[in-house]
Amino acid sequence: MGRWEPGARERLVLAALDLFQEQGYDETTVAQIAERAGLTRSTFFRHFPDKRELLVAGQATMSALLAEGIREAPAGATPLAAVAEGLRRAAKAYGPLSREIAPRLEAVLAASEELRQRNAQKAVGLAAAMEEALVARGVPTVSARLAAELGVLAHHTAFTRWAAESAAPAEAMADYSVEALEELRRAAASLA
Amino acid sequence: MGRWEPGARERLVLAALDLFQEQGYDETTVAQIAERAGLTRSTFFRHFPDKRELLVAGQATMSALLAEGIREAPAGATPLAAVAEGLRRAAKAYGPLSREIAPRLEAVLAASEELRQRNAQKAVGLAAAMEEALVARGVPTVSARLAAELGVLAHHTAFTRWAAESAAPAEAMADYSVEALEELRRAAASLA
Structure with missing residues (x-):
């Protein structure tokens, strides 16, 4: 991890990913995650309500930034x-935490229906945050909903590409996202 | 319910909706659902793997029909x-079952994060089925993904409107869906 020193929250996320990959999501307990991270269960619960929230913990921050x-x-x-x-x-x-997590997230999601469901609901939350912010700018509802969905799709596409490109720094996500949105805009033009 | 006579599967879904609304999703057990429907737990498990699947049980059929x-x-x-x-x-x-469920579904989803997560994952499944079928027709990936998302959005919009219009028969869903898709097409043209 180079010069990056993960704090308690980051260590918990990385320990959880390790365990989810080694023994499966269902089989992993909060106690095991805390132990692997060298922390206590109560430290875990100061950072996350449960193990399902671990990998989508950035949702509130992301929503706020998008809006x-x-x-x-x-x-x-x-x-x-x-x-x-x-x-x-x-x-x-x-x-740095995203850079560590990204390449492993797909495998973890592929192995757990529960995490996929939580992740799908995260996308709904991001779309709602963008739609609301667009409506507040005076964008008509249908256009706002669609533009927000394009934003979510662009984010997903960008994340997948960025995750696969291990040399791409965290800062590159902005360009990946804007590029994916432009591709979707062109696709929308050709569909419509 | 007029002349419609619900079978075991339908009675289980309706009993579950009753209980979810009366006492909450988390507090409702499979045994209670079966009892309310006048059936046994083993009959429940012949129709559904668990209570979370009850309200999205049509996903496989819907995906197949969309494709x-x-x-x-x-x-x-x-x-x-x-x-x-x-x-x-x-x-x-x-x-007739959809017609019974539709107006109550939103309230039940609003009250349960677990059901919202499952429902969000249902939408991901429907989009994937459409995207795959579009790619098989030779539609480029980005356009196929976007067209599939427009299909999901159209379906959601149509369902919300149809659910609110209690006099609209089940057959009307087709027109509601196509109309919502056309609105989205126009929005895509104006966005792009």
Whole structure:
């Protein structure tokens, strides 16, 4: 992990990922995660309500950043330009922990239906945050919903590509996201 | 329920909805659902693996119908015209049980994070089924993914409207879906 020194929260996430991959999500207990991280169960519960929330713990931060970027986009920005600002802002949440987690997340999700369900609901939350921020800018509801979905799709595509590109630094997520959004804009033009 | 006579599966779903609304999802056991439906626990487990699957039990059928409609759309159909065929086909899954459930589903979902997570994952499954069927028609990946998402959004919008319109028969879901898809197509044109 180079010069990056993970704190308690990060150590818990990494320990959980290790255990989910080694022995499965269902078989892993909070006590085991805490032990692997060299921490206590009560420290775990100071950071996370349960093991299901571990891998989506960034959702609230991401939602806030997406909405903030959309809110602060220039007054004349199109809905998709505002979404691009949201994605750029949200990319700031990516750091060394994300870089560690990203390449392993897909395998962990593939092995646990429960985590996939939680992850799907995370996407719903991100879309809702963007839709609300777009509506607040005066974007009509249907367009706001669609632009928000494009934002979520762009984020997912960008994350998958960035995760696979182990040399890409955390800062690159912004460009990956904006590029994926532009691809979706072109696809929307050809579909419509 | 007029002349409609629910079978064991339908009675279990309706009993579960009653109990989820009366006492909450978390507090409701499979034994209670079976008892309320006048059936045994083993009958429950012949129809559903657990209580979480009760309200999304139509997912496999819906996915199959969506894919079938897309597959059998005319060769020259645009991706969105194929999705419209999928939505028409999927609307055939709507019957008296859906009509009973629909107006109550939102309240039940609003009260249970676990059910919302399962429901979000259902949408991911429907989108994947449509995307795969579109790719099989030769639609490029990004366009297929986006067209599938438009299909899911159209389905959700149509379902919400149809659920709120208690006089609308099950057969009306096809028109509601196609209309919602057309609205999204127009929104996509204006966004792009």
